[in-house]
Amino acid sequence: MTQRMPAVQAFIDDLRAIWASEPDMGTRMERARPLMEKLVRNPELQARSAEWPSTEGRKNLLIYVDEEHEFAINAVVRVPGRKGSVHDHAHAWVLYGVLHGTESLERYERVDDRSREDFAQVRMTSVSVGTPGKVDLVPPFDIHAEQGGPTRSVAMILRSTKLGSITQRQYDPVTGAVRAGPGPTQIPFELTA
Numbered sequence: 001m002t003q004r005m006p007a008v009q010a011f012i013d014d015l016r017a018i019w020a021s022e023p024d025m026g027t028r029m030e031r032a033r034p035l036m037e038k039l040v041r042n043p044e045l046q047a048r049s050a051e052w053p054s055t056e057g058r059k060n061l062l063i064y065v066d067e068e069h070e071f072a073i074n075a076v077v078r079v080p081g082r083k084g085s086v087h088d089h090a091h092a093w094v095l096y097g098v099l100h101g102t103e104s105l106e107r108y109e110r111v112d113d114r115s116r117e118d119f120a121q122v123r124m125t126s127v128s129v130g131t132p133g134k135v136d137l138v139p140p141f142d143i144h145a146e147q148g149g150p151t152r153s154v155a156m157i158l159r160s161t162k163l164g165s166i167t168q169r170q171y172d173p174v175t176g177a178v179r180a181g182p183g184p185t186q187i188p189f190e191l192t193a
Helices: 006-021 025-040 043-051
Strands: 059-065 072-078 094-100 103-110 122-130 135-138 143-148 153-159 167-171 178-182 185-188
Touching (some): 025 043, 025 135, 025 153, 094 122
Antiparallel strands (some): 059 072, 072 153, 094 153, 103 122, 103 143, 167 178
16 A cells, blocks of 8 residues: 655544544634645645646546545646636535645625526625635635636645535626536545655
């Protein structure tokens, strides 16, 4: 059996301890946030991320899924200037931490009466710039978009559940169209010692 990179294994071990002792998912994710901040500041992981493959075309690198607690660790590698879609992650909680480069996280709110499943008026409420070591918490059903910076960027993602098979929504802020569908394609990716 291949040995996992020590910083990633320590992160997984700490997450398993949190999940075993804390039943509330929001509290779990808040407790995991400083662990994620430490992980995305790890110099060895930052250096190794320079060689990771692109995830363009709605893909995520799938680093780990916990069989007992069901949380998942992903990574994304974005090309310079990448334009991300406005979307939610359904019922999943997400911690999103920039490892390399810069990205911006746009947050949106619905301003319509929510009477239609296929239509939503959304308005941007904030934009925050993510730099290496910065981690954002995205609660379930929060509407947001990640936008690439001027250079290649890499981010790590902790999800309360593996995406790819759950139904998420994408929102078109111009037309109001809402499209439901599966999340990103999951590409297995090992971070070995």
